Amino acid sequence: xxxxxxxxxxxxxxxxxxxxxxxxxxxxxxxxxxxxxxxxxxxxxxxxxxxxxxxxxxxxxxxxxxxxxxxxxxxxxxxxxxxxxxxxxxxxxxxxxxxxxxxxxxxxxxxxxxxxxxxxxxxxxxxxxxxxxxxxxxxxxxxxxxxxxxxxxxxxxxxxxxxxxxxxxxxxxxxxxxxxxxxxxxxxxxxxxxxxxxxxxxxxxxxxxxxxxxxxxxxxxxxxxxxxxxxxxxxxxxxxxxxxxxxxxxxxxxxxxxxxxxxxxxxxxxxxxxxxxxxxxxxxxxxxxxxxxxxxxxxxxxxxxxxxxxxxxxxxxxxxxxxxxxxxxxxxxxxxxxxxxxxxxxxxxxxxxxxxxxxxxxxxxxxxxxxxxxxxxxxxxxxxxxxxxxxxxxxxxxxxxxxxxxxxxxxxxxxxxxxxxxxxxxxxxxxxxxxxxxxxxxxxxxxxxxxxxxxxxxxxxxxxxxxxxxxxxxxxxxxxxxxxxxxxxxxxxxxxxxxxxxxxxxxxxxxxxxxxxxxxxxxxxxxxxxxxxxxxxxxxxxxxxxxxxxxxxxxxxxxxxxxxxxxxxxxxxxxxxxxxxxxxxxxx
Numbered sequence: 001x002x003x004x005x006x007x008x009x010x011x012x013x014x015x016x017x018x019x020x021x022x023x024x025x026x027x028x029x030x031x032x033x034x035x036x037x038x039x040x041x042x043x044x045x046x047x048x049x050x051x052x053x054x055x056x057x058x059x060x061x062x063x064x065x066x067x068x069x070x071x072x073x074x075x076x077x078x079x080x081x082x083x084x085x086x087x088x089x090x091x092x093x094x095x096x097x098x099x100x101x102x103x104x105x106x107x108x109x110x111x112x113x114x115x116x117x118x119x120x121x122x123x124x125x126x127x128x129x130x131x132x133x134x135x136x137x138x139x140x141x142x143x144x145x146x147x148x149x150x151x152x153x154x155x156x157x158x159x160x161x162x163x164x165x166x167x168x169x170x171x172x173x174x175x176x177x178x179x180x181x182x183x184x185x186x187x188x189x190x191x192x193x194x195x196x197x198x199x200x201x202x203x204x205x206x207x208x209x210x211x212x213x214x215x216x217x218x219x220x221x222x223x224x225x226x227x228x229x230x231x232x233x234x235x236x237x238x239x240x241x242x243x244x245x246x247x248x249x250x251x252x253x254x255x256x257x258x259x260x261x262x263x264x265x266x267x268x269x270x271x272x273x274x275x276x277x278x279x280x281x282x283x284x285x286x287x288x289x290x291x292x293x294x295x296x297x298x299x300x301x302x303x304x305x306x307x308x309x310x311x312x313x314x315x316x317x318x319x320x321x322x323x324x325x326x327x328x329x330x331x332x333x334x335x336x337x338x339x340x341x342x343x344x345x346x347x348x349x350x351x352x353x354x355x356x357x358x359x360x361x362x363x364x365x366x367x368x369x370x371x372x373x374x375x376x377x378x379x380x381x382x383x384x385x386x387x388x389x390x391x392x393x394x395x396x397x398x399x400x401x402x403x404x405x406x407x408x409x410x411x412x413x414x415x416x417x418x419x420x421x422x423x424x425x426x427x428x429x430x431x432x433x434x435x436x437x438x439x440x441x442x443x444x445x446x447x448x449x450x451x452x453x454x455x456x457x458x459x460x461x462x463x464x465x466x467x468x469x470x471x472x473x474x475x476x477x478x479x480x481x482x483x484x485x486x487x488x489x490x491x492x493x494x495x496x497x498x499x500x501x502x503x504x505x506x507x508x509x510x511x512x513x514x515x516x517x518x519x520x521x522x523x524x525x526x527x528x529x530x531x532x533x534x535x536x537x538x539x540x541x542x543x544x545x546x547x548x549x550x551x552x553x554x555x556x557x558x559x560x561x562x563x564x565x566x567x568x569x570x571x572x573x574x575x576x577x578x579x580x581x582x583x584x585x586x587x588x
Contacts, residue, residue, distance in 0.1 A: 032437070132291075133376070144172050148552065152224045161516070169537045169572060173227070176575060189495075189548065196552070207225065208225045213275050215259060239293065248282070248297060254291025262276050265342055267282070303323075319408035400436040401442065403441050405422065407421065414451070415474075419472075439456055439459065447497075508543055514528060521536070537570070
């Protein structure tokens with residue numbers, strides 16, 4: 001029996017999940033932090049909202065008109081007392097308290113606090129984690145796609161989207177003719193990929209899209225596999241990932257299989273053969289013997305995660321995306337450079353951080369973390385040239401899960417505030433704040449040049465850039481248009497130039513650039529949006545998972561009760577009989 005459904009509404013009334021403090025803090029977060037500190041909630045709220053300038057300064061900056069009366073001193077305790085009563089060296093009774101002096105006091109205070117080191121987290125051993133790590137869980141649903149099925153055209157040919165197979169809004173794909181009404185449990189595409197893989201509830205895998213390197217896994221190359229086609233294999237699959245021209249499947253026994261382009265060793269089969277047309281077992285070095293449970297693929301590299309939380313990577317190392325501390329750069333000839341690629345999956349167990357926040361400390365290279373050998377990962381995601389990982393769940397509920405990034409650092413995609421490649425998994429300091437103790441990061445997603453982190457309260461933090469115009473977001477920033485309206489995000493992903501978020505109350509938004517219809521706004525509507533915009537055709541539809549590709553987006557639509565079926569009846573459908581000519585064209 002499915003759980004009771006909440007009323008679906010775009011405009012939510014204020015509640016304890018409404019943002020009341022910088023960094024995405026809700027009232028529930030403030031209350032929990034106050035309890036941990038032994039303070040009053042209003043005291044903690046005042047500290048957070050002063051943003052390092054002292055409570056007295058915060059009161060002065062808010063004072064205006066009829067509300068310009070001096071507040072009573074805020075009750076505080078222990079280490080916070082001096083901060084709470086700080087007056088930036090100004091005499092409140094003096095007529096010389098000008099706005100300029102207040103501003104100077106604020107700057108001085110922030111300069112003083114900038115040299116405070118980040119409090120180190122207590123070392124965590126393997127026993128401190130909730131293990132084993134499991135397969136990415138999403139409720140099985142009905143597959144829908146938005147974006148053209150003409151994978152050969154995407155990114156190469158500009159033409160009007162007028163054909164029936166140019167899906168400009170979310171469309172149920174082959175629900176009866178291909179899947180025989182069977183639910184899909186896993187959807188996989190990526191920001192670099194024009195092909196996709198899905199896994200049905202019985203463990204069967206289907207693939208479709210661009211197949212020029214045999215990445216769809218049918219033993220041959222072709223320009224395009226027009227619609228999902230079953231992969232004939234004896235295994236039952238539980239996870240999948242795709243790169244630009246290669247694919248990885250994970251079987252229920254933990255064995256991994258790869259196919260497609262292997263020029264840089266991204267298939268991890270201990271060979272640099274140009275392409276692999278038949279599914280081949282992946283090879284590991286330094287493996288613990290635990291089952292592989294998650295997979296992620298960038299353009300030309302792959303990352304795997306086992307049930308004990310250990311990571312493995314293979315493929316191109318040009319931008320440090322392997323996380324092994326180097327690119328392996330060397331000269332092939334006088335004017336040609338090569339890189340130390342990895343042709344098999346090797347374990348990566350070194351994690352680094354910058355322990356200080358002062359400018360002097362930030363200029364120094366990161367150093368290994370004290371508990372580096374014991375860190376376990378619970379979620380991984382790959383962009384075009386970078387990887388983001390979230391620490392495994394902790395048994396200590398008071399501690400938040402840490403976030404690490406590495407690889408190509410362009411556009412601030414790593415969240416460290418600089419556009420510098422990082423060759424080893426580095427801690428993202430933003431997620432160490434007290435607000436994340438009760439709103440811990442739980443899941444990572446990545447677009448081509450952007451990163452997303454989902455927290456326990458359903459808030460989304462974004463960094464990087466996914467549009468060709470506008471400024472890059474150099475550090476994690478809350479997507480407040482959702483959080484401030486009390487929306488709880490449960491499914492999200494980013495594609496080549498798109499971001500999609502779906503909430504627990506049946507609202508789905510997307511933004512970015514979608515020239516092939518991947519934003520899902522429908523025919524006759526704009527193909528781009530600078531800000532989150534509702535996907536009207538998914539209004540009131542409950543989405544259990546999203547996967548963003550290059551030129552298309554995949555959705556899993558819940559189908560558990562009569563209301564699900566009622567709203568799903570309003571979604572467009574396409575079956576093989578509707579596009580026979582298109583299928584025949586690419587089947588020659």
